[in-house]
Amino acid sequence: NAGVTQTPKFRVLKTGQSMTLLCAQDMNHEYMYWYRQDPGMGLRLIHYSVGEGTTAKGEVPDGYNVSRLKKQNFLLGLESAAPSQTSVYFCASKQERGLYYEQYFGPGTRLTVT
């Protein structure tokens, strides 16, 4: 049981390049999330998914796209990277606990855009 994994762990992009971050979970969770974390700030939600084939916008969706073609995978795409997207990206999946929910996080991806 690997939990939530993220690929890659580190990446450096030039402005205008594109890339896709992969999040995978093996816990059969319905809900998956992409967050970004910037210095001195908490986690801000980019996009999320409540099930296979569904996606929704979070607080800071601009410049990102997502896809959830398979239940276990949640992809985050940057079509044209900008220096403002330099950040640490966390993926999470949600475990239902009765009425309440706990999120399990991946290890993070550190992205630098030059």
Added chain:
Amino acid sequence: AQKITQTQPGMFVQEKEAVTLDCTYDTSDQSYGLFWYKQPSSGEMIFLIYQGSYDEQNATEGRYSLNFQKARKSANLVISASQLGDSAMYFCAMSLTSYDKVIFGPGTSLSVIP
């Protein structure tokens, strides 16, 4: 609107002493869950403790306890007998049954002094 507030950007505590990290929340929902996560300098998000809004007793997990005061809408984390390894960022978070997302506060940086 739902919101989490952590008013202490940074805290210091002497090793072996207890420390309280403050968290207040705002929601009109009656059913919700409150979480604390630890983020050490290595970057991963580690789940510490959970409290449900209908739980009458304060949650405890080893040296961590959650001081839940529902009327005041506060969910403070108490760490007893601080250890050097407790130095990290700590995030308070809230989930709602009527809401697909988990909301995070801005975090508190804790430094344990030998």
